[in-house]
Amino acid sequence: MVHIDKKPRVESPTKADPSTKTMPPNAEVMSEATPSTSTTEKEQLIEVNNYINGSFVPPAKSSYLPVTSPTTSKQVGSVALSGKEDVEAAVAAASAAFPSWSKLTIKSRVAIMLKFHNLVRENATELAKLIVLENGKNMTEALADVAKGNETVEYACSLPQLAQGKTLQVSREVSCMDRRDALGVVTSIVPFNFPFMVPMWTAPIALVCGNTMVLKPSEKVPLTMRRVAELMKEAGLPDGVFNMVQGTKEVVESLIDHPEIRAVTFVGSSPIADIVATRCRVLNKRVTALGGAKNHLIALPDCEVEGASSDIVVSYAGCAGQRCMAASCLLVMGEGEQQKALLDKVVEKASKIEPGTEPGKMGPVIDSASYKKILGYIEKSVEGGAELLLDGRSWSKNEHAKNGGCWIGPTIIKHSSKEDAAMKEEVFGPVLSVHNVKSWAEAIEIENGNPFGNAACVYTTNGGHAEWFVSRFRASMLGINIGIPVPREPFSFGGLYGTKSKYGDMDITGDGAMEFFTNRIKVTSKWPVPNVEEFISGEGLSTTAGHGPTDHANFAGRM
Numbered sequence: 001m002v003h004i005d006k007k008p009r010v011e012s013p014t015k016a017d018p019s020t021k022t023m024p025p026n027a028e029v030m031s032e033a034t035p036s037t038s039t040t041e042k043e044q045l046i047e048v049n050n051y052i053n054g055s056f057v058p059p060a061k062s063s064y065l066p067v068t069s070p071t072t073s074k075q076v077g078s079v080a081l082s083g084k085e086d087v088e089a090a091v092a093a094a095s096a097a098f099p100s101w102s103k104l105t106i107k108s109r110v111a112i113m114l115k116f117h118n119l120v121r122e123n124a125t126e127l128a129k130l131i132v133l134e135n136g137k138n139m140t141e142a143l144a145d146v147a148k149g150n151e152t153v154e155y156a157c158s159l160p161q162l163a164q165g166k167t168l169q170v171s172r173e174v175s176c177m178d179r180r181d182a183l184g185v186v187t188s189i190v191p192f193n194f195p196f197m198v199p200m201w202t203a204p205i206a207l208v209c210g211n212t213m214v215l216k217p218s219e220k221v222p223l224t225m226r227r228v229a230e231l232m233k234e235a236g237l238p239d240g241v242f243n244m245v246q247g248t249k250e251v252v253e254s255l256i257d258h259p260e261i262r263a264v265t266f267v268g269s270s271p272i273a274d275i276v277a278t279r280c281r282v283l284n285k286r287v288t289a290l291g292g293a294k295n296h297l298i299a300l301p302d303c304e305v306e307g308a309s310s311d312i313v314v315s316y317a318g319c320a321g322q323r324c325m326a327a328s329c330l331l332v333m334g335e336g337e338q339q340k341a342l343l344d345k346v347v348e349k350a351s352k353i354e355p356g357t358e359p360g361k362m363g364p365v366i367d368s369a370s371y372k373k374i375l376g377y378i379e380k381s382v383e384g385g386a387e388l389l390l391d392g393r394s395w396s397k398n399e400h401a402k403n404g405g406c407w408i409g410p411t412i413i414k415h416s417s418k419e420d421a422a423m424k425e426e427v428f429g430p431v432l433s434v435h436n437v438k439s440w441a442e443a444i445e446i447e448n449g450n451p452f453g454n455a456a457c458v459y460t461t462n463g464g465h466a467e468w469f470v471s472r473f474r475a476s477m478l479g480i481n482i483g484i485p486v487p488r489e490p491f492s493f494g495g496l497y498g499t500k501s502k503y504g505d506m507d508i509t510g511d512g513a514m515e516f517f518t519n520r521i522k523v524t525s526k527w528p529v530p531n532v533e534e535f536i537s538g539e540g541l542s543t544t545a546g547h548g549p550t551d552h553a554n555f556a557g558r559m
Contacts, residue, residue, distance in 0.1 A: 045075065045076065045077050045078060046067070046076060046077035046078075046223055046226070047064075047077060047078050048067070048077060048078065048079040048080060048222040048223060048226045048246060049080050049246070050080050050082055050086050050089075050090065050243075050244060050245050050246055051226070051229040051242075051243055051244040052086075052089050052090045052093050052243050052244075052245075053089075053093035053096075053097075053239045053240045053243070054233060054238075054239030054240065055239075056226075056229075057086075057089070058080060059080040059081060059082040059083070059086050059246070059247070060082070060083060060085040060086055060089075061081070061082075061083055061085075063080075063081040064078040064079060064080060064081055065078065065079050065081050065219055065248075066078055066079075067079050067134060067219075067220070067221075067222060067223065068367070069133055069134060069136070069405075070135065070136035070363070070364040070365065070366050070367060070405055070406050071132075071136050071357060071363065071364055071400070071403075071404075071405045072403050072404040072405050073368075073404035073405055073406070074404060076133055076134065076223070077134075077222075077223055079219050079222045079246045080246040080247065081219075081246070081247055081248065082245050082246050082247035082250075082251050083247065083250050083251070083254070084250065084254045086245050086247070086251070087214070087245055087251055087254040087255055087258060088254075088258075090214045090243040090244075090245045091185055091214055091255075091258050091260050091261065093239070093240040093243055094185040094212040094213065094214055094240055094241070094243055094260075095184075095185055095212070095260050096240055097212050097238060097239065097240030097241045098182075098184055098185060098211070098212045100238070101207075101210065101212055101238060101241050102182045102210040102211070104210075106159060106160050106163060106208060106209075106210070107160050109207065109208050109210065110156070110157050110159065110160055110208055112235050112236045112237055113153060113156055113157050113204055113207065113208055113235070114157050115234075115235040115236055116153060116204075116231060116232055116235035116237070117150060117153045117154055117157060119231045119234060119235055120146065120149075120150045120153065120228075120231060121150065123227070123231060124143060124146045124147070124150075125143070126227065127142075127146045127196055127224055127227060127228070128142035128143045128145070128146055129142070130195070130223045130224045130227060131145055131146070131195050131196060131221075131224055132357050132363075133223065134195065134220070134221045134222075134223045134224065135192065135193070135195055135221050135363075135366065136320070136357065136363035136364045136365070136366065136405075136406075137319060137320075137357065137363050138356065138357045138358060138359055138360070138361050138362065138363050139357060139358060139359050140359040140360065141318065141319050141363075145194050145195065145196050145197045146196050146197075148194075148197045149194075149196040149197035149198075149199070149200030149201075150200065151488070151489060152197075152200045152201055152204055152205070152489060152509055153200055153204040154489075155204075155205070155489035155490060155509075155510065156204035156205045156207070156208040157204075157208070159205070159208050159209065159514065162490070162511070162514065163180050163209065163514060163518070165177055165178040165179040165180065165520075166178055170524075171553070173526050173527070173529060174524065174525070174526045175524070175525055175526075176522060176523070176524045176525075177522070177523050177525075178520050178521060178522045178523070179520075179521050179523070180209065180514070180518035180519070180520060180521075181210070181518060181519045181521050182209050182210030182211045182517070182518060182519075183211055183262040183263050183286070183517060183518065183519060184211065184212070184260065184262040185211070185212050185213070185214065185260050185261055185262060186202075186206050186211045186212075186213055186214075186261065186262055186263040186264070186265075186517060187213065187214045187215070187216065187255045187256075187261050187263075187264050187265070188202040188203060188206070188213065188215050188216070188264075188265045188266075189216045189252055189255070189264070189265070189266045189267070189268070189276070190215065190216070190217055190218060190267055191218050191267050191268045192218040192220040192221045192366055193319065193322045193323055193324075193366070194323070195217075195218070195221040195223075195224035195225065196224050196225070196228065198267050199215060199217065199225055199228070201267075201493065201508045201509045201513070202265050202508055202509075202513060202517075203215060203242065205509070205513040205514060205517060206513070206517045207237075207241060207242065209514065209517045209518050210518075211262075211263075211517055212240065212241050212242070212243075213241070213242050213243065214243045214244070214245060214255060214261070215242070215243070215244045215245075216244070216245055216246075216247070216251055216252060216255060217244060217246065219246060219247065219248055220366060220367065222246055225244060226244075229242065229244060252276070253279070256276065256279050256280055256283070256285070257279075257283070261285070262285070262286065263285065263286040263287065263516065263517065264276065264280050264285060264286070264287045264288075264289075265287070265288050265289070265508055265516070266287070266288070266289040266290065267289075267290045267324075267508075268289075268290075268291070269291060269292050269426075270291030270292040270426075270452070270500040270501070271291075272291075273289035273290060273291035273292075273500075273502075273503050274289070274291070274500075274503055276289045276503070277289040277503035277504045278503075280504070281504075286504075286505055286516070287503070287504040287505065288494065288502075288503075288504040288505050288506055288507065288508055288516060289502075289503040289504045290324070290493075290494060290495055290501065290502055290503075290508070291452075291495065291500050291501050291502065291503065292324060292426040292428070292452060292454075292500060292501065293324045293325065293326075293328075293426060293452045293454035293455060293495070293501050294328055294329060294424065294425065294426055294450045294451075294452040294454075295325065295326065295327050295328055295329070295452075295454055295455040295456060295457075295475070296327075296328075296329045296330075296331060296443075296446070296447040296450070296456045296457070296475075297312060297315065297327045297329070297330045297331065297456075297457045297458075297459065297483055298331045298333065298443050298447070298456075298457070298458045298459065298469060299312075299330060299331070299332050299333060299339070299342055299458075299459045300333050300458065300459060300460040300462075300465055301333055301334055301336065301338045301339065302460055302461050302462055302465070303342065303459035303460055303461065303481075304459075304461055304481075305338070305341050305342050305345055306345070307481065308342060308459040308481065309342055309345035309346045309349055310349060311459075311481065311482065311483045312327065312330060312346050312432070312459075312483055313346060313349045313350045313353075313410070314483065314484070315327035315457075315483025315484050316328060316330075316410075316430065316431070316432040316483075317350060317353060317362060317410040317430045317432075318362075318484070319363075320362055320363055320364065320365050320408075320429065320430050321365075321427070321428065321429045321430035321431060322365060322366060322370075322428055322429065323484075324454055324501075325454065325455050325477070325484050325485070325486055326428075326484070327432065327457070327483045327484075328426070328427055328431065328432065328433060329423060329432075329433045329434075329435070329446075330346075330432055330433070330434045330435075331435055331436075331437050331443045331446060331447070332434060332435070332436050332437070333436075333437060333439075333440070333443065334436070334437075334438070335436050339436070343389070343434065346412065346432075347389050347390050347412055350390055350410040350412060350432075351390055351410070353409070353410050355395055355398055355400045355401075355407055355409065356400065362409070362410065362430065364400075364405045364406040364407045364408070365406045365407075365408060365429055365430075366406065367406055368406055370406065370428065370429065371406040371408060373427075373428070373429075374408055374427060374428075374429035374430075374431060375393065375408070377421060377422045377425075377427050377429075377431060378391075378392075378393065378411055378413065378422075378431065380420075380421055380422070381413045381415065381420055381421070381422045381433075382413075384417070384420055385416060385417075386413050386414060386415045386416065386417075386420060386422075387413070387414040387416075388411070388412070388413060388414075389412040389413070389414050389434070390409075390410060390411055390412040391409075391411060392408045392409030392410050392411035392430060392431070393408065393409075393411070394409060395407040395408055395409035396408065408429065408430065409430065410430045410432075411429075411430060411431045411432070412431075412432045412434060413431065413432070413433050413434065414434045414435075415433055415434065415435045416435075418435055418446055420433070423435060424450060426452070440468065440469070443469075444469070444472050444473075447473060447474060447475075448472070448473075448474040450474075451499060451500045452475075452495070452499055452500050452501045453474055453475045453476060453495050453496030453497075453498070453499030453500070453501045453502065454475055454476065454477060454495045454496070454499075454501040455475050455476075455477045455478065455479065455484075455485055456469075456473040456474075456475040456478055456479070457478065457479035457480070457481070457482060457483050457485060458470065458479075458480060458481075459481055460480070460481070466480045474496065474499075475495075475496055475501075476494060476495055476496040476501075476502070477493070477495075487509075487510065489509060489510045490510045490511050491510050491511075492506075492507035492508065492509050492510035492511055492512025492513060493507055493508055493509040493510065493512070494506070494507030494508060494512060
């Protein structure tokens with residue numbers, strides 16, 4: 001942990017050299033676990049403070065954590081270790097900004113979001129470089145992270161056409177209408193694996209709907225969102241509408257418990273998602289908490305080998321397997337020449353992947369804890385009798401690893417038992433577990449039997465076969481010849497209710513987020529029938545004609 005003793009200061013976002021801040025000269029490393037840095041490197045470290053009421057503010061306790069690059073394990077910055085006082089300040093700013101922000105028309109709010117969308121496009125390369133630095137994605141994946149996040153910003157800009165209410169005459173002289181009202185101050189707690197995209201799953205939609213927000217970025221990847229806050233300021237977002245508090249557990253608990261926080265979204269591991277959702281439920285607070293996954297691919301004998309093999313490799317090894325939609329279990333139907341050809345192709349293509357952050361290569365996993373966890377699953381599988389078709393542990397001896405970092409290559413394990421831990425538990429790394437099944441029923445039994453419910457996919461060239469499987473999968477996002485079946489806007493993202501992939505209410509992104517971040521207010525009205533001569537003269541109307549049969553379900557004005 002880095003402890004910095006200094007008087008509180010406020011930084012105003014600037015356009016010049018937006019991502020780099022100089023560490024104070026009295027910064028002192030207080031933990032042996034903190035990566036060592038030279039004097040020159042310390043001067044180039046990026047300092048990430050809280051973003052409150054339009055300015056960057058150091059934490060109340062002046063404590064910081066190191067931010068390390070997974071490619072080298074070297075420190076590249078420091079992030080504020082905030083507490084309850086910082087949360088109070090951020091929520092107070094968001095609460096103060098809410099009345100004026102929510103009273104703007106939705107078109108006025110969208111006008112600002114359109115400017116932000118354009119700024120993201122203009123600064124996409126800069127944002128992608130920050131993602132590569134702090135997360136370890138390759139450049140193509142980092143640019144895709146930015147593009148996909150900005151796609152949700154674009155969807156938010158369409159809300160004037162989507163968020164309007166309904167109106168209907170429901171009885172004689174009685175009409176009903178509904179409208180969407182903002183909730184107030186909301187919070188999003190986001191993970192490390194997509195530094196830009198996941199925050200954009202919620203923030204743009206929540207803000208356009210009229211809410212104000214306090215975001216809690218992952219302490220492992222705070223650099224990207226620091227720059228994003230500056231872009232929001234540049235787009236014209238009023239101070240206090242969007243805020244960020246950096247930190248760990250204390251910040252999360254303080255945000256959930258704060259009485260002015262009206263709704264909570266969380267994306268992360270299943271155990272923490274469960275805790276977050278349970279804590280919110282006790283407070284009767286709206287929450288959607290998305291957890292982990294164990295996504296299954298089922299390859300039928302009639303699948304197109306070339307296309308399926310490429311898709312399988314990208315699905316499990318892309319982004320170093322660190323995404324909740326990544327494939328982790330391939331069930332191959334039967335054992336014959338076609339099945340062997342598919343598996344050989346998968347191994348061949350995966351073995352050609354090289355380490356690195358350049359386009360087409362595979363980056364490291366996020367930190368040593370993740371690295372050790374992944375190694376544990378590989379070693380346990382081998383000890384249990386599984387066959388290693390491709391061993392990614394060799395990457396620990398390559399040139400990249402000599403410079404530090406958490407490098408582990410694509411790994412393929414062929415299991416003889418479906419009870420192996422790697423067959424059932426979330427690994428969250430570039431590891432594919434392969435198991436041959438004898439029947440469709442056995443494949444569905446394995447897929448349905450896992451406690452998660454995020455995604456599943458079938459590879460086939462037969463529409464009837466595909467329909468059989470997608471009607472029986474126990475997951476909420478399904479693919480046919482698409483191993484990463486992520487819904488695109490306006491469709492929303494979220495795991496299946498009743499599984500470890502989803503706790504709480506509704507979805508995030510798309511129309512699910514619009515529903516989550518608003519209250520539907522229903523108004524039923526009845527006005528006296530005009531009894532003015534000028535109103536009815538010449539129209540052949542009377543105040544008693546044309547009423548139709550009695551509406552016995554109408555209780556208005558009678559008992």
